[in-house]
């Protein structure tokens with residue numbers, strides 16, 4: 001077991017970093033889309049049902065099928081992997097961003113407006129810090145699920161820890177399966193803990209409990 | 212229009228899909244420096260009327276002028292920065308300390324730090340919250356009454372000449388409410404703000420208002436002083452509204468000034484003294500407790516200017532009753 005790790009640690013490290021890069025770029029791209037869309041849905045209520053329905057349908061497509069569908073369109077590699085992962089994460093992210101902004105007490109917004117805050121001031125000073133805990137909660141769930149689904153992306157040559165897992169399955173190699181699983185789990189747990197810490201901190205701040 | 216701070220000119224507000232307007236052809240002139248209360252039952256359009264002044268709502272028709280300017284022509288953020296706004300739910304920013312909450316508008320207006328700092332202390336003292344204790348606290352660490360005090364301080368931070376207040380004390384217990392009312396009266400006397408104050412509490416409307424707007428079904432029923440509202444109700448609606456009030460409440464809206472007569476005879480050294488603004492209910496209480504059946508009214512310099520006797524109170528009470536009955 002340990003021999004395998006000592007022998008191939010450089011490979012595993014590379015795959016681990018690939019996995020991390022895949023996850024982080026997915027989240028960044030996903031947020032670029034989810035933040036404005038979620039904010040829009042919090043303002044235009046009737047849009048939320050159709051948009052969330054579409055995102056729900058995407059979420060329900062099995063990941064292997066989605067990867068396969070993307071191959072003829074964008075080929076193999078990191079590109080289709082990121083497209084698919086971004087699409088999957090939208091349901092959770094958009095929903096949490098929307099709920100985050102909706103959960104800001106209407107009387108706080110009204111007071112801010114009444115004082116003469118401009119829409120931008122209202123957003124950055126009031127709405128954003130108060131919605132942040134819920135948004136970060138979404139990022140946390142999206143991060144762990146992305147880390148999980150990203151293992152399957154190895155199947156379309158996107159690299160990452162999925163590679164060692166698939167190899168393990170094909171070659172019936174216990175060490176590969178075990179180490180693959182261990183490192184994927186480590187990554188997921190680390191991401192979860194880090195984001196949970198940020199989430200709690202922002203929640204304390206939003207409630208005025210951070211000293 | 213020069214000394215009219217707020218003018219409503221045939222203002223109507225009909226919400227989309229509503230079958231009747233929430234505010235209907237309201238024309239109203241609010242004098243500069245006056246304290247006007249808006250009284251009426253739930254759903255009669257008080258809040259709607261108020262929120263059109265700072266353009267939280269836009270009128271369907273009609274115009275509103277603030278300090279001579281049509282509000283529709285003033286950039287909305289600029290308009291709001293010169294109008295203080297206080298709501299029942301207070302709406303303090305929970306992630307900011309009290310001082311940061313109060314500093315919000317001065318910051319936007321670009322005051323320098325020293326000026327803002329002094330302003331925060333000044334305002335907290337005005338609302339009876341010791342700055343040393345309260346500046347660094349967060350809203351959740353305050354009681355409801357204290358939060359509303361901060362809400363008031365925050366609304367006054369940019370030194371607006373006009374304050375809009377929508378049932379600000381509605382969610383506060385009776386004792387705290389009474390002291391907040393007294394403080395608000397004092398603040399208004401000192402700073403001469405124009406205050407539009409919505410309430411559905413008759414006693415509060417009578418106690419606070421120099422003038423009262425009585426509304427029903429989106430229309431103004433009467434706009435007058437508390438004394439006239441009680442002695443000369445404009446119609447059956449107003450009459451019913453105020454007639455349910457008892458003798459003591461009627462006395463509580465009459466001021467010493469309005470019923471006193473010249474001092475005849477000697478002023479006894481232990482005759483109780485009251486100010487010109489003292490209400491007749493309190494005067495009656497004084498008389499009932501004292502050995503004399505009169506009190507001396509004095510001006511701001513503690514010079515006796517008149518006397519109120521038990522007989523005066525009786526005459527005026529009888530008068531007001533007969534007037535309101537007719």
Ligand SMILES: Nc1ncnc2c1ncn2[C@@H]1O[C@H](COP(=O)(O)OP(=O)(O)OP(=O)(O)O)[C@@H](O)[C@H]1O
Pocket residue numbers: 226227229233251252253254255256257258259260411
């Ligand atoms: N945003 C809105 N959309 C549609 N109708 C509204 C809206 N706001 C108020 N109304 C309606 O307008 C009427 C007047 O409402 P408003 O809030 O001004 O009453 P109010 O006198 O302030 O009552 P309360 O004492 O209960 O606060 C009500 O019939 C209400 O249902």
Ligand SMILES: [Mg+2]
Pocket residue numbers: 257258259377
């Ligand atoms: Mg109201």
